[in-house]
Amino acid sequence: MSEPIVISVKEVSKHFRLPHEKVSSIKDFFVHPLQSLRGGKTSEVQHALDGISFDIKQGEFFGIVGRNGSGKSTLLKILAEIYQPSSGEVSVVGKLVPFIELGVGFNPELTGRENVYLSGALNGFSDKEIDEMYDDIVSFAELEPFMDQKLKNYSSGMQVRLAFSVATRSKADILLIDEVLAVGDADFQRKCFDYFSQLKKDKKTVVFVSHDMYAVREYCDRAALIDSSHIVAIDDSETIARKYVELFTETGERLSNPTLSPERWGDKRARYENVKTKMTGDGITIKADVIADESIDDPTFGIMVANAKGQPIFGTNTNIEQGKQLPLKAGESRGIEWEFPDIFNSGKYYVELTIMYKSVTEVSDWWKEAASFVITKTKDTPFIVNPPIRYTGKG
Amino acid sequence: MNTLSKLKQKYRYSLIILKQLVITDFKLRYKGSALGYLWTLLRPLALFAVLYVVFVNFLRFGGDIPHFPVYLLLGVVLWSYFVEVTVNGLTSIVGKGDLMRKLSFPRYVIVIAGSVSAFINLLINLLVVFGFMVINGVPLTITVLWLPLIILELFVFALGLSFLLSALYVRFRDINYVWEVLLQAGFYVTPIIYPLSEVAKRSEAAANILLLNPVAQIIQDARYSLITHETPTVYGAFSLYWIIPFIVVAVVTVVAAIYFRAMSPKFAEEI
Numbered sequence A: 001m002s003e004p005i006v007i008s009v010k011e012v013s014k015h016f017r018l019p020h021e022k023v024s025s026i027k028d029f030f031v032h033p034l035q036s037l038r039g040g041k042t043s044e045v046q047h048a049l050d051g052i053s054f055d056i057k058q059g060e061f062f063g064i065v066g067r068n069g070s071g072k073s074t075l076l077k078i079l080a081e082i083y084q085p086s087s088g089e090v091s092v093v094g095k096l097v098p099f100i101e102l103g104v105g106f107n108p109e110l111t112g113r114e115n116v117y118l119s120g121a122l123n124g125f126s127d128k129e130i131d132e133m134y135d136d137i138v139s140f141a142e143l144e145p146f147m148d149q150k151l152k153n154y155s156s157g158m159q160v161r162l163a164f165s166v167a168t169r170s171k172a173d174i175l176l177i178d179e180v181l182a183v184g185d186a187d188f189q190r191k192c193f194d195y196f197s198q199l200k201k202d203k204k205t206v207v208f209v210s211h212d213m214y215a216v217r218e219y220c221d222r223a224a225l226i227d228s229s230h231i232v233a234i235d236d237s238e239t240i241a242r243k244y245v246e247l248f249t250e251t252g253e254r255l256s257n258p259t260l261s262p263e264r265w266g267d268k269r270a271r272y273e274n275v276k277t278k279m280t281g282d283g284i285t286i287k288a289d290v291i292a293d294e295s296i297d298d299p300t301f302g303i304m305v306a307n308a309k310g311q312p313i314f315g316t317n318t319n320i321e322q323g324k325q326l327p328l329k330a331g332e333s334r335g336i337e338w339e340f341p342d343i344f345n346s347g348k349y350y351v352e353l354t355i356m357y358k359s360v361t362e363v364s365d366w367w368k369e370a371a372s373f374v375i376t377k378t379k380d381t382p383f384i385v386n387p388p389i390r391y392t393g394k395g
Numbered sequence B: 001m002n003t004l005s006k007l008k009q010k011y012r013y014s015l016i017i018l019k020q021l022v023i024t025d026f027k028l029r030y031k032g033s034a035l036g037y038l039w040t041l042l043r044p045l046a047l048f049a050v051l052y053v054v055f056v057n058f059l060r061f062g063g064d065i066p067h068f069p070v071y072l073l074l075g076v077v078l079w080s081y082f083v084e085v086t087v088n089g090l091t092s093i094v095g096k097g098d099l100m101r102k103l104s105f106p107r108y109v110i111v112i113a114g115s116v117s118a119f120i121n122l123l124i125n126l127l128v129v130f131g132f133m134v135i136n137g138v139p140l141t142i143t144v145l146w147l148p149l150i151i152l153e154l155f156v157f158a159l160g161l162s163f164l165l166s167a168l169y170v171r172f173r174d175i176n177y178v179w180e181v182l183l184q185a186g187f188y189v190t191p192i193i194y195p196l197s198e199v200a201k202r203s204e205a206a207a208n209i210l211l212l213n214p215v216a217q218i219i220q221d222a223r224y225s226l227i228t229h230e231t232p233t234v235y236g237a238f239s240l241y242w243i244i245p246f247i248v249v250a251v252v253t254v255v256a257a258i259y260f261r262a263m264s265p266k267f268a269e270e271i
Helices: A026-031 A033-038 A072-079 A112-122 A127-141 A156-167 A186-201 A213-219 A237-251 A318-322 B002-010 B012-028 B038-058 B068-095 B097-102 B108-136 B142-171 B175-189 B196-202 B204-210 B214-226 B239-270
Strands: A005-019 A043-057 A061-066 A087-092 A096-099 A174-178 A205-209 A222-227 A230-236 A270-280 A283-292 A300-307 A312-317 A333-341 A347-357 A362-375
Touching (some): A043 A072, A043 A087, A043 A230, A061 A186, A072 A087, A072 A096, A072 A174, A112 B012, A156 A186, A186 A205, A205 A213, A213 A237, A222 A237, A230 A237, A270 A347, A283 A347, A283 A362, A300 A318, A300 A333, A312 A318, A312 A347, B002 B012, B038 B108, B068 B097, B068 B142, B068 B214, B097 B239, B108 B239, B142 B175, B142 B239, B196 B204, B214 B239
Parallel strands (some): A096 A174, A174 A205
Antiparallel strands (some): A005 A043, A005 A087, A300 A347
8 A cells, every 4th residue: 555644753752841849930030040941940851752753644544552641642742733842853744633632612601502613613614614514513413402502501421422523523634533432421432433434434544542442453554552652563453452451461550440459358257368360271260268267157259350441241159150158167268169261352350259148248358359360362352252252154 | 815815724724713712702701790791891981980080070180181081081991901901811821721732723813812802892992982072072183093003003012912921921920910010000100090291290301201101102192193182292202212112012022922932832731
C-alpha cells in the first residue's frame, strides 16, 4: 500500500519544567530575581516524550496505547497543536480535528440549541452550516423535546449524546480521538463503534488513544505502544495489544481499577492457607487449605475469577455446586480444590476466595486476591471470555 | 475582492469562533437578573447619578463649563468601557483555560471577543449620551466627525492593554491586584469627575502632564469633539507635545502584540 503520509512525527520530545516552588507572584520575582528567571528554586524536568518518531498514512486507523502517565495524551495534544514540542518536528497534511474530550466549550447556562451552535463553531462550522445539519444533529442525539432546555438540566448521558452528535459532524481529513469511549452506557458505546466503522469505511485517517484493547484490536490497522515516554513498538494492532497486556503481567501492575485492591477481611473463625494455582493442559486448578480455629456448622466456600480490569468473569460456591454444607470442627484442617476450564483471553486473572456461614450471611474469610494466574494465547477475542470453540464448515 | 476572500478564508475559523464567543457572552451576561441587559445602561447611569449629585450639586464642580452633566457622563461612559475591557481582558485567557487545553484555535480570539462585547455596550451607552445631549440642547459641531477616530484609539489602547495583561496574568497572578490599584489611581488622575480646566488654572504644566495619559487625552478629545470646545486638550500644549500619548498607545499595542504572540503557544500548558 503506497498511500501518502499525512502525519509525520520526527524525533519529537516534550519536557515539562516542574518548579518545586512555582514563581507566580511578582514578590518572588523581586525577592529571588535570579531564581525566578531560571524558573523556580529547584525545577525538575519531566520528560513526557522522548525521541518519538512515526508516520501515519492516509486512511490509516492508528492506535496509541500505553499505561496511564506514559505520554499518550501529551503526544495527542502535540499532534493537535495544543502543546508545542520541545524539540523535533510534526507535520500534518490536511484538516485535523481533535476530540480530546466530548462537549468542550459546552455551557450549562445555555440551552441545548445554543450549545449546538457554540460547540459547532468551536468545531469550525458557521451558523449557516449548522442550520443545515441542526435537525440531523438533534435526531441523532434523540433529544428533540429537550433542545430548548438549559444544558444544566440535562442528565450526563444526554449531554454526552448531544456532544457526540455535534462532534461526529466534523468534516476532517484526520481525526484525533482520545478515550471518547470511556464515557456513556452500552447503547452509547455501540453508537461510538458504529461511528468508528463509518470512519473506517470512509477511509478517514484516525489516531486513536485508548486503554480498551478490544477497540484497538477491532478498529486499528496499526498501533504504537508507548511506555515511559518512549515508543516501545509499532506494529499491527494484534501484536501491540498483546504486548500491552504483557506490560501489565510483567510488572504485576493492574489496569487502573481502584476496586480491586488486595483486601482480606472476615472474623477468621476459619481461614484459607497455602493457596496454590496449577495450570494443567486444558484447565486451571486452585488448591487451598481451610484451617478452622473455631467450629462452623454451615460453611460455604466460594470462588470468583476476575480479569485485570476487575471485571468478574465467573464465580460459584459450594452451596450452589453441592447444595449442602459440611460442618467444620475447631482445629480441623480441610483441603479444597476448584478446577475450571481455560476459557480466557490473554492476560492476568485474579482469584477471590471466600468462607461464609450462618446461611451465607457471616464472613469468616474473604480474600480478594488469594491467587492469580497469567494466560498467554496466540489468538484472542475482543470479548470477555474465549472458550474453546469448534467450527465446522467451509470458510 | 480576491485578496479579501483569501483573507476571509484564512481567518474563517477565527471569525466563526469570535462571533459565537461574543453571542455567548451577550446571552450569559446578566443571566437570571430581572432587568437583564438594561444593566448595561443602568450601571454607568447609576455611577453618573452619584457623581452628579456629589460633585455637581454639592461640591459645585465644573461651574463655568457648558453642559457639564453631559460632559461628566461622557467621561464616565468612556472610563467604564476602559475598565470593563481591561478587567475582563486580564482574566480572559486564564478563564478559558479548559477550552485551551482541549482545542487549538487562535488564542487572540478570546481577548478580542471580550473587547468586542464591551464595545457594543459602549455604543449603546454613547446613544444614551446623545440622548442627554439632545435634552441639554448641546449643539452639534463639525468636530463630531473626529469622534469615530477617538473611539477607535480607545478601542485599540484598551485591546492592546488586554493582550498584555492577559498574557502576563498567565505567569504572574499578582497582576490582577496591581491592575485594580492602578485603575483606582487612574480614576483620579484622569479628568473624569473634575474639569481639567480647574487643574490648568492652578498649573498649566500639571494639566499637560495629566494629558500624557492616553485615556485622559481620549476623554478630553471626545469632550472637545462632541460637547464643548472650551476644554483643554493635549494639542493646546507646545509644538509636538501632543504626539506623546499616541506614541504611548502605539508602543503598548506593539509590545502587547509581540509578547502575546510569543507567549500564546505556551498558554495551554502554563495555565
